[in-house]
Every structure is written in structure tokens, then in C-alpha cells.
Amino acid sequence: MSKIEIKNLTFGYDTQGTLLFDQANLNFDTQWKLGLIGRNGRGKTTLLNILLNQLAYSGQILHQLDFLYFPQPIKEKKQLTYYVLQEISDFEQWEIERELNLLQVDPEILWRDFETLSGGEQTKVLLALLFIDDYHFPLIDEPTNHLDIVGRKQVADYLKKKRQGFIVVSHDRSFVDEVVDHVLSIEKSQLELYQGNFSVYEEQKKIKDEFELAQNEKLKKEVSRLKKTAAEKAEWSRSKEQDKYGKASEKGSGAIYDTGFIGARAARTMKRAKTIEHRMDAQLLEKENLLKDIEYVDPLTMNYQPAHHKRILTVEDLVLSYQDQPLFQKLSFELNQGQRIALAGQNGSGKSSIIRFLLNQFEGESQGEILRPTNLKISYVRQNYEDNQGTLLEFSEEQGLNHQEFLNNLHKLGMERTVFQNRIEQMSMGQRKKVELAKSLAQPAELYIWDEPLNYLDVFNQEQLEKLIIAVKPTMLVVEHDQVFLENIATQVISLDKN
Known part of the structure; x- marks a missing residue:
């Protein structure tokens, strides 16, 4: 073996x-x-x-x-x-x-x-x-x-x-x-190996995170108590030192004071304060070593601009074909403002072809028509985005994006700021997907068309997008195969039947 x-x-x-x-x-x-x-x-x-x-x-x-x-x-x-x-x-x-x-x-x-x-x-x-x-x-x-x-x-x-x-x-x-x-x-901060499947990992990770959070709370309270005690001891020591020299100056008046005793006690108190301070520093260091592997997820923003039109899309008797072979049966539907329609169906049933047709990019044969308002502002997340390249600043300027908004969403999606200096073509596929998504989120749009937005995204990002869509309620046409995601965000699911 x-x-x-x-x-x-x-x-x-x-x-x-x-x-x-x-x-x-x-x-x-x-x-x-x-x-x-x-x-x-x-x-x-x-x-x-x-x-x-x-x-x-x-x-x-x-x-x-x-x-x-x-x-x-x-x-x-x-x-x-x-x-x-x-x-x-x-x-x-x-x-x-x-x-x-x-x-x-x-x-x-x-x-x-x-x-x-x-x-x-x-x-x-x-x-x-x-x-x-x-x-x-x-x-x-x-x-x-x-x-x-x-x-x-x-x-x-x-x-x-x-x-x-x-x-x-x-x-x-x-x-x-x-x-x-x-x-x-x-x-x-490390590689962790678990025996079992994802559910086993998730349960063990949850237990570990909860333990670290509980330990962190205990340490926070202990550090706070130690800070207060150290400050009190230091303040007492300083006041007694001042008393010692003040009282010593009064010896000429005939008063008797044991300044040596006061000084020794103040020194012991100061030493104890220092000991508490060292203990506090050690616990702060221990606290810093906790929570290193806990993930923090910030909410995303979306530049959604609701249209003045109630009806955004009307699809009537649409049939798309390649070489006279229809991809799906005749299709009709309406998309109104605030609705989120998901196109579902097996691979090859024509979901992405419908999107390409909407964007005037379909190269096959078509019947039927699509009606939409003039100058409808569309933001599109593509399945294939390998042509995104250059620095993030060059890319945002080329796309006409608000650069700060674009970078903020990238960071919230989990991209480290150190990666911001990389050229897009040198990034991982997950990072490049985040560039494509952050671009869409920063674009002012009345309609969002997302073709398989969850590819390459981790679980945390998927939940971020769900929360954003539920909160903003944008008008969307989505192709995605993750059942949980669709159940959470779609207001209607249209299933395509292959011919």
C-alpha cells in the first residue's frame, strides 16, 4: 500500500x-x-x-x-x-x-x-x-x-x-x-486531515470552532480582570512611593515613620503588578493563537437599480436549434421586476443557449421572440471568463466600475488584499470567478443574468450570495445546478425538456 x-x-x-x-x-x-x-x-x-x-x-x-x-x-x-x-x-x-x-x-x-x-x-x-x-x-x-x-x-x-x-x-x-x-x-494556518466525509469534517470543525470561541471568551474576561488588578496594584505602589518621600520630608518635625517598610511593601506590590502583567501578556498571546482558523464572512453589496418598467422580459414561443435540431420544446415566460427565474434542466437542454440568445450571442437557429425595454441595463456573469486579464485597476477601468466598490466586494468574497497586486490571469480559478462576480455586483443593472455563478465558489461564498439576493430582491435570470441555492433564491423555476 x-x-x-x-x-x-x-x-x-x-x-x-x-x-x-x-x-x-x-x-x-x-x-x-x-x-x-x-x-x-x-x-x-x-x-x-x-x-x-x-x-x-x-x-x-x-x-x-x-x-x-x-x-x-x-x-x-x-x-x-x-x-x-x-x-x-x-x-x-x-x-x-x-x-x-x-x-x-x-x-x-x-x-x-x-x-x-x-x-x-x-x-x-x-x-x-x-x-x-x-x-x-x-x-x-x-x-x-x-x-x-x-x-x-x-x-x-x-x-x-x-x-x-x-x-x-x-x-x-x-x-x-x-x-x-x-x-x-x-x-x-495549517493543513488538517479528517477521517470521514464532509459531514464528519463539518461537525468536527464546528466543535473545534465552538471550543475556541468559548476559550476566547474566558481569556477575554481573565485578561480584563488582570488588567484591572495590575492597574490597581501599580497605582497603589506609585501612591505609596509618593507617600514615602512625602513623609520622609516631615521627619524634621519630630514625626516617626517607617519609610523602609513602606518602600519594601510598595516594591513588593509593584513586583506583583509586573507578575500580573506578564501573566496577562501570556494569556493575550494564547488568545491571539486562538480563532486563527475561524472564517468571518461580511455581507456583500449589489448595485441594483430597479427599472421603471414592471415587465422586464417577455419570451414568446422560443425555440433554439443547432443544425435543425431543437434544443428544447417551445418556451414562453414572463419576467417581472423583482422576480428571480431559474432555468433548470439537464446539460445540453439549452439553458445557456437561451442566455446567449438574450444577449445576441447565439450562433444557431431561432424561432419566436423576446421583448424587453429599450436600453435595459444587464449585468452578466459568464460560465467562461478566461479573457478577464490585467491588473484589478486596469480591469475595473476597462469595465467602467467603481474601483473601491469592486475591491470591497472582492475582499468580502474572501480574496486576500495581497492578491490584489496579482494580474487576473495569474490568479486561481476561484479568485478569477470572484473577479467576474465582483464585476457584476459593481455594475449598475436592472437585470442580472448569472450563468452557473457558484462554480469554483466555496460554501461561505454561496451563503453570502444567498443572503444578498434575499435582502436586495433584484430581478434575475439564473442558471445553476445547486438545488439548495435555487430553493433559497428563486421565485420561479422553469424546467426545460430536451427534444
């Missing part, structure tokens, strides 16, 4: 003032199905890249494995899926078809252009390719992105049946619950 041993791992990016890993030590079994979790920007993908030996680090990583990263890079998407996969790895056709069948995907997908596949379909074919390879250890980064509810369940079942171990990064709690038997959490 082989192991991966990490010894004194230290790593930080030159552009950041702090280290992501500082003398980190870890030992785990390669048969484990290990869930790697943590807030965005904490170093999950960085740790995978270190294992892949793509980043220089100090320390040691001992293993006898070859690693393989998911999602695999695609050089040319404008060709048949079968040939896209052949460029990544050698395989027999029956092998890829076997894995696709296990993922409940029609193998005919191999003979479609890769770029025409939905995000979920692309995820599944790349996962199928990953698990054909028995020789490499899989490092799976965010496999649930772009997968619908059914797809997530299919992939979870697929991974559960695999005999070999792997490391998987995901923010989908129910998904991690189903597929892992150990959890590695990247906390603010």
Missing part, C-alpha cells in the same frame, strides 16, 4: 506577501478517496500543481506515483471529441465507450465536435478518459462544475465504484459527502 508523504512543505507566490504553506507536514494513503477542501485562494489547485511538480517549493514530497490532472488541457476544440481525446492520451475505442456507459453517456458523443458539447458533457468525457489510465494517480479539480443535478449524481456513483484512490477538489458538499472517505482541509 503506497503513501504520499509531505515534509516541511513551504510555498508562496512571489507576488504575495504571505506563504500558502509554511513547514506543512502530511502523510496519507494512496488508496484513500481524499477530498481536498478550503476557501478559494488557500492553495488547493496550487497543492495539486506542486504534486505535479509544476511549481518550485522547499521541503520534500515522497511518493512512487505518476500523477494525472483533471481537467486535461485541450489544444483544439474544433474537431471530433474522439480525436480531441486521442491527442491527450492513447486508448482503445472500447475502453472509452465502456467508461462513458458507466457515466450513463451515449458513446455517440465521441463523434460530435468537442466545442458543441455542453460543459457537463465535456466534463464527463474527460473523466472517462482519466479513468481509462490505471497507471496514474488522479488529481481531480472541480469535477462538478457545469454538471446538472443528475450529472453530479452520475459522477458521484461513478467515483464511488472506482477501486483506486484519488484526490478530488470540490465545493459541492453533498458530492464530497458521497465520494470521499477522508478530508484534507486547508485552514488559515
Whole structure:
């Protein structure tokens, strides 16, 4: 049974003032199905890249494995899926078809252009390719992105049946619950390993946080009491010192005073005050060492500007097609001010295509129409935002954003201020997603169109967005596969039926 041993791992990016890993030590079994979790920007993908030996680090990583990263890079998407996969790895056709069948995907997908596949379909074919390879250890980064509810369940079942171990990064709690038997959490100050699934981790983390908060309250009260006692002792000592010299000057009048006794007692009192002060300093240091891994989440802001029109969108008898093949059955709906409509349906049912059609970006055939007010101000969160680049200042100026509002929301989303100096293209995928979201939140808008906003976001961010939307009640059209999120924010769910 082989192991991966990490010894004194230290790593930080030159552009950041702090280290992501500082003398980190870890030992785990390669048969484990290990869930790697943590807030965005904490170093999950960085740790995978270190294992892949793509980043220089100090320390040691001992293993006898070859690693393989998911999602695999695609050089040319404008060709048949079968040939896209052949460029990544050698395989027999029956092998890829076997894995696709296990993922409940029609193998005919191999003979479609890769770029025409939905995000979920692309995820599944790349996962199928990953698990054909028995020789490499899989490092799976965010496999649930772009997968619908059914797809997530299919992939979870697929991974559960695999005999070999792997490391998987995901923010989908129910998904991690189903597929892992150990959890590695990247906390603010350390790496923590837990035996069990996400629910076990969450319960143990909650107990640990509650204990630290209780200890913190005790220490706060003790430090406050010690401060008061030290101040009283110091004040008594000073007053007695003054009394000693004052009384000594009166000796010429014939009065008898034991100034030596007073001085010795004052000195003892002062010494005791100093002892209390040292004890207080020690407890303050102990207090500082608590709460290092507790997450604080601030409320976000949104530049929503309600329209003067009650009716924001009217969709009448809409049908979208590729190569004369309709994506869904005829669709009609209305979106009024303050409503939040969620488009639901399996991958490939046309949800994102509807959004592209609304934004005049759809390249297929269309029937029906969409009515909306002239000059409607729309803020759009895209599934794919790799073209965001430059410094944050350059980006906000290019997008016409209020720079301070943009940065404030980025920080509230959990982006460290040290990362503000990085170029966007050098950021992690989670950080780049936050840039896309903070952009949308800062834009003055009458309608927000968000296409899979939760991809790459951690649990804390998901709850932040829920609270913001519930409080502000903006007009929205949303595509998202997280059932809990939709139940909390959507006023109406429209399900698309594939043709």
C-alpha cells in the first residue's frame, strides 16, 4: 500500500506577501478517496500543481506515483471529441465507450465536435478518459462544475465504484459527502486531515470552532480582570512611593515613620503588578493563537437599480436549434421586476443557449421572440471568463466600475488584499470567478443574468450570495445546478425538456 508523504512543505507566490504553506507536514494513503477542501485562494489547485511538480517549493514530497490532472488541457476544440481525446492520451475505442456507459453517456458523443458539447458533457468525457489510465494517480479539480443535478449524481456513483484512490477538489458538499472517505482541509494556518466525509469534517470543525470561541471568551474576561488588578496594584505602589518621600520630608518635625517598610511593601506590590502583567501578556498571546482558523464572512453589496418598467422580459414561443435540431420544446415566460427565474434542466437542454440568445450571442437557429425595454441595463456573469486579464485597476477601468466598490466586494468574497497586486490571469480559478462576480455586483443593472455563478465558489461564498439576493430582491435570470441555492433564491423555476 503506497503513501504520499509531505515534509516541511513551504510555498508562496512571489507576488504575495504571505506563504500558502509554511513547514506543512502530511502523510496519507494512496488508496484513500481524499477530498481536498478550503476557501478559494488557500492553495488547493496550487497543492495539486506542486504534486505535479509544476511549481518550485522547499521541503520534500515522497511518493512512487505518476500523477494525472483533471481537467486535461485541450489544444483544439474544433474537431471530433474522439480525436480531441486521442491527442491527450492513447486508448482503445472500447475502453472509452465502456467508461462513458458507466457515466450513463451515449458513446455517440465521441463523434460530435468537442466545442458543441455542453460543459457537463465535456466534463464527463474527460473523466472517462482519466479513468481509462490505471497507471496514474488522479488529481481531480472541480469535477462538478457545469454538471446538472443528475450529472453530479452520475459522477458521484461513478467515483464511488472506482477501486483506486484519488484526490478530488470540490465545493459541492453533498458530492464530497458521497465520494470521499477522508478530508484534507486547508485552514488559515495549517493543513488538517479528517477521517470521514464532509459531514464528519463539518461537525468536527464546528466543535473545534465552538471550543475556541468559548476559550476566547474566558481569556477575554481573565485578561480584563488582570488588567484591572495590575492597574490597581501599580497605582497603589506609585501612591505609596509618593507617600514615602512625602513623609520622609516631615521627619524634621519630630514625626516617626517607617519609610523602609513602606518602600519594601510598595516594591513588593509593584513586583506583583509586573507578575500580573506578564501573566496577562501570556494569556493575550494564547488568545491571539486562538480563532486563527475561524472564517468571518461580511455581507456583500449589489448595485441594483430597479427599472421603471414592471415587465422586464417577455419570451414568446422560443425555440433554439443547432443544425435543425431543437434544443428544447417551445418556451414562453414572463419576467417581472423583482422576480428571480431559474432555468433548470439537464446539460445540453439549452439553458445557456437561451442566455446567449438574450444577449445576441447565439450562433444557431431561432424561432419566436423576446421583448424587453429599450436600453435595459444587464449585468452578466459568464460560465467562461478566461479573457478577464490585467491588473484589478486596469480591469475595473476597462469595465467602467467603481474601483473601491469592486475591491470591497472582492475582499468580502474572501480574496486576500495581497492578491490584489496579482494580474487576473495569474490568479486561481476561484479568485478569477470572484473577479467576474465582483464585476457584476459593481455594475449598475436592472437585470442580472448569472450563468452557473457558484462554480469554483466555496460554501461561505454561496451563503453570502444567498443572503444578498434575499435582502436586495433584484430581478434575475439564473442558471445553476445547486438545488439548495435555487430553493433559497428563486421565485420561479422553469424546467426545460430536451427534444
